Amino acid sequence: MTDHAAAGLPANLVVFERGWLSSNNILFIGVDETALVDTGYATHADQTLALVESSLGTRPLDRIVNTHLHSDHCGGNAALQLRYPALRTDIPPGEAALVERWDERGLSFLATGQICPRFQFTGLLRPGTERVLGDRPWQVHSAPGHDPHSIILFDPASLTLISADALWENGFGVAFPELAGEPSFGDMAATLDRIEMLAPLQVIPGHGRVFNEVGSALATARRRLESLQRDPVKHARHAIKVLMKFKLLEAQSIAPEDWKTWLQGASYFDTIRLRFFGDMELEQLAEDVLGELIGAGAAKMDSSGIRNI
Numbered sequence: 001m002t003d004h005a006a007a008g009l010p011a012n013l014v015v016f017e018r019g020w021l022s023s024n025n026i027l028f029i030g031v032d033e034t035a036l037v038d039t040g041y042a043t044h045a046d047q048t049l050a051l052v053e054s055s056l057g058t059r060p061l062d063r064i065v066n067t068h069l070h071s072d073h074c075g076g077n078a079a080l081q082l083r084y085p086a087l088r089t090d091i092p093p094g095e096a097a098l099v100e101r102w103d104e105r106g107l108s109f110l111a112t113g114q115i116c117p118r119f120q121f122t123g124l125l126r127p128g129t130e131r132v133l134g135d136r137p138w139q140v141h142s143a144p145g146h147d148p149h150s151i152i153l154f155d156p157a158s159l160t161l162i163s164a165d166a167l168w169e170n171g172f173g174v175a176f177p178e179l180a181g182e183p184s185f186g187d188m189a190a191t192l193d194r195i196e197m198l199a200p201l202q203v204i205p206g207h208g209r210v211f212n213e214v215g216s217a218l219a220t221a222r223r224r225l226e227s228l229q230r231d232p233v234k235h236a237r238h239a240i241k242v243l244m245k246f247k248l249l250e251a252q253s254i255a256p257e258d259w260k261t262w263l264q265g266a267s268y269f270d271t272i273r274l275r276f277f278g279d280m281e282l283e284q285l286a287e288d289v290l291g292e293l294i295g296a297g298a299a300k301m302d303s304s305g306i307r308n309i
C-alpha cells in the first residue's frame, strides 16, 4: 500500500499496488459510497477480494470502475459481483456492446490467450463527464493509444491522476492497435500531451508504484514512443514478449505441448507475425522471442517445460 501523506493522495483512497499480472486497484472509501478502480487478473481474484474486504470491514463495495477492459484490469469483476450482489459496474463506452453479448473475440481475451470471467455492467464512463469517487468529483478523460477505449481519471482538487496503462513511471503499455494495423502511436502521443495539460502532481499508474516525478515520466514515455515509432518491428517483438511473460506469470510453469497449444490458440501472435514477420514461421518466431526472454533472465527452460522467473 502507498504512503498517502508522502504521495499527496486524498485520504480516503487506498492503493493496492499489485504486480504485472494484476493491475493496481484503487479503493475509495467515501461517506456515501465505496468504489474500486480496476480489479486485477482473474487468477488473483481471491487476493483482490481479501484486500477489499480487509479495508472495508463490514461495509459492502458499492461500485467498480474499469479504466479499460484488458484482462488484468477487469479480471476480478465477476468475483466481486458475486461477493457484493448490489454492486454497480461502470465501464468505458467503447466496448459496452461486446460486454453485453460477451464477445470474447471482440474483447481481447481470446486473441491474447488470456482469461476473464464474464461480468455485467450497469453504467458507462463517458469522457467529458465526472464520477464521484471518495466523495470528490473525478474527471473522466479519454486516453486512447494503449487501448482505443481506455479512460483515465483526474481529481482537479488534489491534482491526482489515475493513468491506467497510458503512463507508467517508466513507460506505458503496448500500443495494441498498432499490432493489428490500426495506427495508435499518434493517439498515444496525444494522450501524453493531455496528461501534461492536466498537470498532475501525483500519478497512480495501472502498474508499479505511485509517483510524483510526472515530468520525467512523460519525458521517458515520449523517448520510448519515438523509438518505437522509428522501429515498429521492435515494438512488435516487445509485444510478443509481453504476452509471453504475462502467460508465464499466470501459469508459472508450463509444459512444452501446452505452450505450443497456447501459442497457436492466441490469434494475436499470427496477426503480429503476418504483419511484421511475414517470412517467418510462427514456431520459429516464438522460439526466437522466448530465447530473448530466457536470455534476459525472465524465463527458464528445462526438461519439464518453460518456467517463469
Ligand SMILES: [Zn+2]
Residues within 6 Å of the ligand: 068, 070, 073, 146, 147, 165, 173
Ligand atoms: Zn492494458
